[in-house]
Amino acid sequence: MKNIFTLCLLVLTLGFTSCSDDDDSLPAINTPESYTFERDSQSTVSFSGQTTRILMGEELSSSLKDFTETTDHLLELYRNETAGGGDANPFDDADLNASDKSVKSKVAASNDFFSSNTATSSVIKADFEEWIESQVSEVFPNENTAASPGQPGQIADGSSTRWVNADGLEYDQMVTKGLIGALMTDQTLNNYLSPSVLDEADNIAENNSEITADGKNYTTMEHKWDEAYGYVYGLNADAANPNNDLGADEFINKYIGRVEGDQDFAGIANEIFQAFKLGRSAIVAKNYTVRDIQAEILREKLSEIIAIRAVFYMQQGKMALPDDRNSFTLYGPALHDLSEGYGFIYSLQFTRKPGTNEPYFTNTEVNTLLDQLLGDGENGLWDVEDTTLDDISNIIAGKFNFTVDQAGS
Amino acid sequence: MRHFLLIIFIGIISWSCTDSDDPVDASDGFDRQAMLINWADNIIIPAYDAYNLSLAELSNSTNSFTENPSLETLTSLRSNWEVAYTSWQTVSMFEIGKAEELTLRDFTNVYPTNTGNIDNAISSGSYNLTLPSTRSQQGFPAINYLIHGLGTDQEIVDLYTSSESHKTYLNDLVNRLATLTGEVLADWQGDYRQTFVDRDGSDASSSVNKLINDFMFYYEKALRAGKVGIPAGIFSNTSLPDRIESLHQPELSKSLLQVALTSAENFFNGVHFDDNDQGMSLSEYLDFVNAISEGETLSRLINQQFESAQSAINGLDGNLMLQVETDNTSMLKAYDELQKNVVLMKVDMFQALNIKVDFVDADGD
Structure with a gap:
């Protein structure tokens, strides 16, 4: 089914390209080798706000495993403001403190999905706060307790030590992997790549006339597209050639690299990069049809990254479950995989089915999957059965154009 | 024509053999x-x-x-x-x-x-x-x-x-x-x-399959990487001499490595711990299934490779920290010899014995 969709896009692209020859109102699309765009020899690419939010997310993520942390400070890292709503300076990085941006303000905050669904948005924003608070209230007091079913504490995962809650879940993984969807993917796919944002107000007219934003070298539409790009590649050393160091941040960038490393999906990193580059080139050429086709490709591919990793961790978790289900000290690798998987499943509600205004899995469907994951017994992941992990894997893969086997290893 | 019939005949025999075989014994x-x-x-x-x-x-x-x-x-x-x-x-x-x-x-x-x-x-x-x-x-x-x-x-x-x-x-x-x-x-x-x-048995939870995997994991991660590769800088930008085993008594580091490698080799050959008698072993198992690689028996190739690794290690300083600091090239060569047996065992031996590797490189997070 997805193949047919891709084919349609291809036909559309070809159809358009052949037409553009005799359509003299539009200039040809010049696609550069790298993500480099200039006006008057000055770069027009800017996404510092995205880089800032990724860095804020990284500091929040690493602080969740610092047992000297307090709930107040962790929540400040999430909100970049005090509990009373005042200015806070919670970050180690002074540049982040100087910013008035925050992680929370862009969680579940896309124009397409949440501008008129603030009820769900606020529930999602609160999920992250609950996980952060529970890390401090449930896990921190048990820093030096061995974890077991119903008992939060630490557990060995190879040479690493992990800290889990009573259900065997790592809150820090839920936050970090959850942000991949709620922040990066939602903002990219459902906000900045969307015509509702790209074409807002006078963006088209201004882009057609190359009227740049106040005091800037870029048109507003160019900038919106770059902001999408920045959520995916905001920390790469060479922003124009980001595939050289995938994994520069621990959010979606890292997992594009991981999926690319699976030979079943080799090439996907380049497909994503090429679509970003062609879409941006199309904006320069004022060709909004080609732009939107690239946005749909990105919606499909970036959604796939999340779904593939969700299935991957379900399958890895299944294989890592100990043969003797009463050997609780051996659960570490499985609990870690499944905690990562929990975050990726959570992130599925921020994916975007191409050609629709829908995610691949709605908030309700995601909650059903997560309930299923934790529902085999009293103690969540400690009781999860192989068949449940296979069922969830099949349900996810069933909505995408890959198999459980392809994603699972 | 005679050959053709012979092939059919052999085919029939092996077919009938398969049929009469105990279906649970797939070994x-x-x-x-x-x-x-x-x-x-x-x-x-x-x-x-x-x-x-x-x-x-x-x-x-x-x-x-x-x-x-x-x-x-x-x-x-x-x-x-x-x-x-x-x-x-x-x-x-x-x-x-x-x-x-x-x-x-x-x-x-x-x-x-x-x-x-x-x-x-x-x-x-x-x-x-x-x-x-x-x-x-x-x-x-x-x-x-x-x-x-x-x-x-x-x-x-x-x-x-x-x-x-x-x-x-x-x-x-x-x-x-x-x-x-x-x-x-x-x-x-x-x-x-x-x-x-x-x-x-021969499924993933059988003792042979599990212990060979444990052995391989140990050889690859603890012995090859831990004792030699990590200090030599194989997995980092620079060598890390302070990552050797026995850091606070570095003169012991090489002999620990030698004993570890000898023990691995002895296990492969079924050598008894208390004397030098040999019992049933992976080496014998490989010969039983007639494992050959590039015209040589696999068991012999693996043993030769153990010897190559031993002699590369014998040439090192007793203090591996000193070895890394003064002549890391020799440390790297020892690593290379250890690595060659990862390929012979983890790929060729596992394949010959129809055993699946049950561990993967950690995700790293």
Whole structure:
């Protein structure tokens, strides 16, 4: 089914390209080798706000495993403001403190999905706060307790030590992997790549006339597209050639690299990069049809990254479950995989089915999957059965154009 | 035409053979149980027994030292620590059964040891050595720090004369090793030996498949990477001489590596722990299934490669830290020889024996 969709896009692209020859109102699309765009020899690419939010997310993520942390400070890292709503300076990085941006303000905050669904948005924003608070209230007091079913504490995962809650879940993984969807993917796919944002107000007219934003070298539409790009590649050393160091941040960038490393999906990193580059080139050429086709490709591919990793961790978790289900000290690798998987499943509600205004899995469907994951017994992941992990894997893969086997290893 | 008929005839025979075969027995006909018995009775249990005895000696000399700190008791403690650390190298690869459940290796030999955490634990007196987060402050590397790394010999003696908390921590570390090992040995001497031998099938949970995977994981991660590759800088931008095993007594590092490699080679060949007799082994198993690679039997190739690795390591300085600092190229060459056997065993041997690798490189987060 997805193949047919891709084919349609291809036909559309070809159809358009052949037409553009005799359509003299539009200039040809010049696609550069790298993500480099200039006006008057000055770069027009800017996404510092995205880089800032990724860095804020990284500091929040690493602080969740610092047992000297307090709930107040962790929540400040999430909100970049005090509990009373005042200015806070919670970050180690002074540049982040100087910013008035925050992680929370862009969680579940896309124009397409949440501008008129603030009820769900606020529930999602609160999920992250609950996980952060529970890390401090449930896990921190048990820093030096061995974890077991119903008992939060630490557990060995190879040479690493992990800290889990009573259900065997790592809150820090839920936050970090959850942000991949709620922040990066939602903002990219459902906000900045969307015509509702790209074409807002006078963006088209201004882009057609190359009227740049106040005091800037870029048109507003160019900038919106770059902001999408920045959520995916905001920390790469060479922003124009980001595939050289995938994994520069621990959010979606890292997992594009991981999926690319699976030979079943080799090439996907380049497909994503090429679509970003062609879409941006199309904006320069004022060709909004080609732009939107690239946005749909990105919606499909970036959604796939999340779904593939969700299935991957379900399958890895299944294989890592100990043969003797009463050997609780051996659960570490499985609990870690499944905690990562929990975050990726959570992130599925921020994916975007191409050609629709829908995610691949709605908030309700995601909650059903997560309930299923934790529902085999009293103690969540400690009781999860192989068949449940296979069922969830099949349900996810069933909505995408890959198999459980392809994603699972 | 005659050949053609012969082929059909052979085809029919093999078809009928398959038919009459016991459908549950999908194995290759090799007596896996006999090999398991050799492993358990002539290698694993005697090796654990010897290791356990060496820990009893270590306990005795630790008690003598902490009760009466002197240069003599320190020397005796160090010597027993060396013997026990060396003996550990003969059992580390057998992380199965109770050892797997207890994650024995990670509680015994994580290095570099975390000296900051050790100092904190001693000064606070608050620690729980059963927790995974304390793995880097216990075991042989931590004891090494406590008996070699706290100053000159006289300073160490003086420290233990005055500090009860140092005595307590040192005794706790030695007792912890003895307790863990006692549990593992008791399990082998109790029911587990029979369980191990009875799981003689060829599925993923059979003893042969599991132990070969454990052996391979050990060879690749703990021996090849841990003892040689990481200090040589294979996995980093620069060499890391302070990541050697036995950091606070670096003169011991090469001999620990040699014993580890010899033990791995002996296991491959089924060599008995207490004498040099040979019993059923992976080497024999490979010959049984007639494993050939590039015109040579695979067992011979693997043994030749063990020898190449041994001779590359023999040429190294006894102090591997010094070796890395002065001539890392030779360390890298030793690594290369060890790596060649990863390919021969993990790829060719696993394939020949129809065994699936059950571990992957960690995700890294």
